[in-house]
Amino acid sequence: MNLDDLRKKIDETDAQIVRLIAERLRIAEDVGKNKREHGNQIEDKGRERVVLDNVKALARKENISSEDVEDIY
Numbered sequence: 398m399n400l401d402d403l404r405k406k407i408d409e410t411d412a413q414i415v416r417l418i419a420e421r422l423r424i425a426e427d428v429g430k431n432k433r434e435h436g437n438q439i440e441d442k443g444r445e446r447v448v449l450d451n452v453k454a455l456a457r458k459e460n461i462s463s464e465d466v467e468d469i470y
Contacts, residue, residue, distance in 0.1 A: 448470065449467055449470055452466050452467070452470055453466060453467055
């Protein structure tokens with residue numbers, strides 16, 4: 398694969414990442430709406446810890462820095 402092909406793959410991957418982040422944000426907004434509608438507390442430290450533990454475990458499986466992934470989240 399030449400440099401141009403590799404750069405194209407990076408561009409395509411970046412587009413996928415941005416789409417997934419946008420989808421996650423929309424879902425998180427829906428979660429917030431649902432919590433407000435049902436009178437639930439918005440902040441849930443326990444759930445936040447579960448999410449971080451899950452994404453850090455996924456990062457380790459992919460052999461990337463779990464600390465970097467945690468920073469992103």
